[in-house]
Amino acid sequence: MACVRRDFTVKTVDGVQIGIRSVQLKSPPDEPAVPMILMHGTRIPGISEFDLPVAGGSLAEDLARAGHVCYIPDARGFGASARPDAMNEPPRPTKPIVRSLEITRDVDAAVNALRAETGADRVGLFGWGTGGTVVLIYAALWPENVSHIILYNPLYGGAPDHPEIGRGSRWEDPERPARFNQKKYGNYYFNQVDMLRKGWDNQIPIEDKDAWRDPAVLAAFEQALLNGDPTSLDRDPPTYRSPNGMLEDSFYMGLGHKLVHANQVYCRVMVISPQYDTWTRREDLAAxxxxxxxxxxxxxxxxxxxxxxxxxxxPERGRDEALRRMEDFLSQGKSGLD
Known part of the structure; x- marks a missing residue:
């Protein structure tokens, strides 16, 4: 079953151009599956996480082969989407730009485009990390548009003292406790491409990392990060830009602040929290x-x-089982089409 890809833009309610990649079967199935939005996390644009051009590197393609029409939007300031003017200037120690609430406008533009293309009343939303917080907010704001959400490694604000991004972490202002370190990280940031590799390696519990993770997937991920920023090769070593708004939101959730209360969500919800992940805490799951x-x-x-x-x-390290469980979840309550 061949998949087709299409890259296009839509405009948000506040006039921002948002880049989207569509991944779907060339010949649509007779029985439509839930249309899906795949929302990226704090510092990584969408294609890097969801549509790498190597075997085992595209959640979007796996979902498409199961009949789902998938849209991968980039939030403003990321990937193929328009960047705030401030990102064309050197970073400044001012307020972080592109907060999670603002990104719900980008998700809304993608949802409306997906509903128009598929004829569905409601769609499913998948969110990675703080992207999960974004889709949780969206589901609370527009419940009539959402049938399912999958929160993958989400932050929620279920407790204070997050060990990675809360009090005492590098993200805290040493001169103003419980405040995001705006002076160091500022409005946006230049990210080193190898940050992904280091964090991933630390979580793989065996010496031979290639036995756990295909090196072709890692190489494709790092290349996609560079491809997602047209200025990445202007710097030596290459780096890519990302707004810091989602990081600031993550920091405050790490202090125990909830950006949205989940009692405002009415659709079906699945939460995925791998054992070695350090982003989601058991307190977040309980809350x-x-x-x-x-x-x-x-x-x-x-x-x-x-x-x-x-x-x-x-696949044998949990990927195949995750795909099976997600598809089982999405097959329940498929009532998005008229």
């Missing part, structure tokens, strides 16, 4: 479970012996 009181269904899956990057690890 989500307690707060999702109106959700039509709640599934929480905590796969043992898996990393934050389970969707890009080798």
């Amino acid at each position: 989500l479970k307690d707060d999702l009181i109106h959700a039509e269904e709640v599934r929480i899956w905590e796969p043992a012996n898996t990393t934050h990057y389970i969707l890009l690890d080798r």
Whole structure:
């Protein structure tokens, strides 16, 4: 079954051009599956996470082969989307730009385009990391547009003292405790491409990292990060830009602040929290479970012996099981079409 890809832009309600990649079967199935939005996380544009051109590197293609029409939007300031003017100037120690609430406008533009193309009343949303927080907010704001959400390694603000991004972390202002370190990180940031490799390696519990993760997937991921910023090769070594708004939001959730209360969500919800992931805490899972009181269904899956990057690890390292469980979840309550 051949998949086709199309890159295009849509305009948000506030006039921002948002880049989207569509991935779907060349011949649509007779029985349409839930149309899907795949939303990236804090510092990584969408194609890098969801549509790498190597075997085992594209969640979008796997979902498309199951019949889903997939849209991969880049939030403003990322990838193929328009960047704020400030990102064409050197970074400044001013307020972080592109916050999660603002990104819901980008998600809304993608949702409306996907609904128009497929004829669906409602779509599914998948969010990685703080992208999961974004889709949770969207589902609360526009419940009539959403049938399912999958929160993958989400932050929620279920407790204070997050060890990676809360008090005492590098993201905290040493002169103003419990404040984001705006003086160091500022409005946007230049990211080193190898940051992904280092974090991933630390979570793989065996010496031979290639036995756990296909090196072709890692190489494609790093190349996609560079491809996602037209200025990446202007710097030596190459780096790519990302706004810091989602990082600031992540920091405050790490202090125990909730950006949205999950009791405002009414659709089906699945939460995926791999064992070795350090972003989602057990307190976040417990708080989500307690707060999702109106959700039509709640599934929480905590796969043992898996990393934050389970969707890009080798099939036997949890990827195949994750795909199977997601498809089972999405097959429930398929009522998006007229």
